[in-house]
Structure formats: structure tokens, C-alpha cells
Amino acid sequence: MNLLIWNCQGAASKAINRVIKDVKRRFNPRILGLIEPRVSGYQADEICKKMGFENWLRVEATGFSGGIWVFWQDDMKLEIVHTHSQFVLVRVKVGHQALWLLSIVYGSPNATLRKKLWHDLSLDNLNIEGPWCSIGDYNSVISDDEIEPQRNSAHHRSPEFADWIFNQAMIDMGFKGSKFTWTRGQSSDTHKSARLDRGLCNLEWKDMFPDSHITHLPIIQSNYAPLILNLSDKNKSESGRIFRFQAAWLTHKEFPKVIKAEWDNRQNMEDNILKMASILSNWNRTTFGNIQKIKGG
Incomplete structure (x- = not known):
């Protein structure tokens, strides 16, 4: 903000x-x-x-x-x-x-x-x-x-x-x-x-x-x-951890649906990015799975 x-x-x-x-x-x-x-x-x-x-x-x-x-x-x-x-x-x-x-x-x-x-x-x-x-x-x-x-x-x-x-x-x-x-x-x-x-x-x-x-x-x-x-660092999620976009997410069929459902055109860019950082971090844990485990498998 x-x-x-x-x-x-x-x-x-x-x-x-x-x-x-x-x-x-x-x-x-x-x-x-x-x-x-x-x-x-x-x-x-x-x-x-x-x-x-x-x-x-x-x-x-x-x-x-x-x-x-x-x-x-x-x-x-x-x-x-x-x-x-x-x-x-x-x-x-x-x-x-x-x-x-x-x-x-x-x-x-x-x-x-x-x-x-x-x-x-x-x-x-x-x-x-x-x-x-x-x-x-x-x-x-x-x-x-x-x-x-x-x-x-x-x-x-x-x-x-x-x-x-x-x-x-x-x-x-x-x-x-x-x-x-x-x-x-x-x-x-x-x-x-x-x-x-x-x-x-x-x-x-x-x-x-x-x-x-x-x-x-x-x-x-x-x-x-x-x-x-x-007041905030746009590269950080709400938890304060550094947020990094994972290119592998693009291969998941649910990824576009998550973006479409959560992105709010009424909000400014910075607020949307902060919100999406939190949502995608959670989605990575619960849906996509740990990237390193997938690569190791």
C-alpha cells in the first residue's frame, strides 16, 4: 500500500x-x-x-x-x-x-x-x-x-x-x-x-x-x-516469506482457474499481487505439491 x-x-x-x-x-x-x-x-x-x-x-x-x-x-x-x-x-x-x-x-x-x-x-x-x-x-x-x-x-x-x-x-x-x-x-x-x-x-x-x-x-x-x-514489500507473502513464482505451476490444469477465480480487477496491482502470493503459496502446498518432491520422484 x-x-x-x-x-x-x-x-x-x-x-x-x-x-x-x-x-x-x-x-x-x-x-x-x-x-x-x-x-x-x-x-x-x-x-x-x-x-x-x-x-x-x-x-x-x-x-x-x-x-x-x-x-x-x-x-x-x-x-x-x-x-x-x-x-x-x-x-x-x-x-x-x-x-x-x-x-x-x-x-x-x-x-x-x-x-x-x-x-x-x-x-x-x-x-x-x-x-x-x-x-x-x-x-x-x-x-x-x-x-x-x-x-x-x-x-x-x-x-x-x-x-x-x-x-x-x-x-x-x-x-x-x-x-x-x-x-x-x-x-x-x-x-x-x-x-x-x-x-x-x-x-x-x-x-x-x-x-x-x-x-x-x-x-x-x-x-x-x-x-x-x-508500507509493504510486494515480493513477500502475508507470512513475510519471500514469494517466488514457480514456472512448473503453468503445467497444472487447475492453475488458470485459480488465477481467474482469485484475481480481482477492482483492486490495484500491488494488492492483487500480495493476495495472490499468499493464495498460490497455499495452493502449492495443498494442491500442486512440493516441487522438489515431484522432481525427485
């Missing part, structure tokens, strides 16, 4: 909506978080209706500043726990999974307001318990090597952010792709890049999704890169 989080810097433009549509087609996110949409009221509602999701919530932008939109599909349950000018906290349940918490964050460019974020989005203030993942644009870095050129690091480096991560017992989830998630300026004199966006989680959440990973997509139409959070 994929989640897409992006500081799109304006959700009303046709160019931004083309990017969203393309990323949705490629990754089929079950949850979409858009940060800094720069539109509110009736116009925002009309845009949300066209996003292709059954459900959504909005934290209104203040003029052209801030705003968080969250979309999700009907096949999952999201309970709104808390809304704030700089984050949305929801409780998520998918299928038979245990409940877990998700916060989608937009840290204000204003350092004083960001200090309020570190206080308000906290274990003590919100009585947060259980698996927790927090992802978004924090507008802060924790070390000099997360910004380029490093002469600009003092502007974004935040000891308070590092303290918040430590105090909430969160771990950085890392990433694939480009190191930086934000860039500005075209010439060598004006160019700046930084890792302002990231995913963090506690150990309970990491135990729940041990194969989760974040990918920084290319920066396009916005100064920020979209982040894809993948």
Missing part, C-alpha cells in the same frame, strides 16, 4: 493536477496528503471532488499560507484525531491490521510558529500511544549536510526539531532517490537545496511495517519533491 505526500505549492493549477493524476496512475496511493494547496473555500471543495477519492478532510489555508488536504479511499478507515494549522493526526485501519496513527505535517516557515508545532504535536500533549508515523514538510533540517550550499544551513537547521525527534522516540525512515526534497534558484549564486521533507516513525510502527520505505520522486512543477511511502 502506498501513501503520497506532497507540498504542491498550489492545487488549483492544471500543471499541478496533471502531476497528481500521473503519480496516482503510477503508484495508486490509498492516502494522499497535499500540503500548501493555496486555495480554500468553495474552490477547494470543487478541486477535492475531482481528485478521485471517496473521502477527504481539509485544514484551510490562511490566505496563501499553509493548508493541508488529506484524501483516502473507502477500503480503509481513517478517524480524525486532531487537526491543527500545522498538522493533521488521524487513526488508520486497513483490513485486519491493527490501528496506527499517522500525522501529516506542514511546518511553518516562521520559526516561532514551528516551535508551537514541536509542542503541540507531542506524546504528552496529544496522549499519543501505539504505532505512529509522521511524514511531511517540517521546514527544518537536523544537520549541515542536509542543505546545500552549507553556508545557508543556519536558516533551516533546527535544534528544536532534533530535540523533538529525540523526545518523541522517533526514528528517521530514510529514503530512496535524491537527497534533497526542496530546491530553489537556477544559477550557482542563487541555488539552494535542502531535505525539508521526511518520514519518521516510532519502533512500534516500524515493527508493524518492517519493509516500509520512502522514495523521493523528482521535483516538478513545485519546489518540493513528492514523497511516496510504501
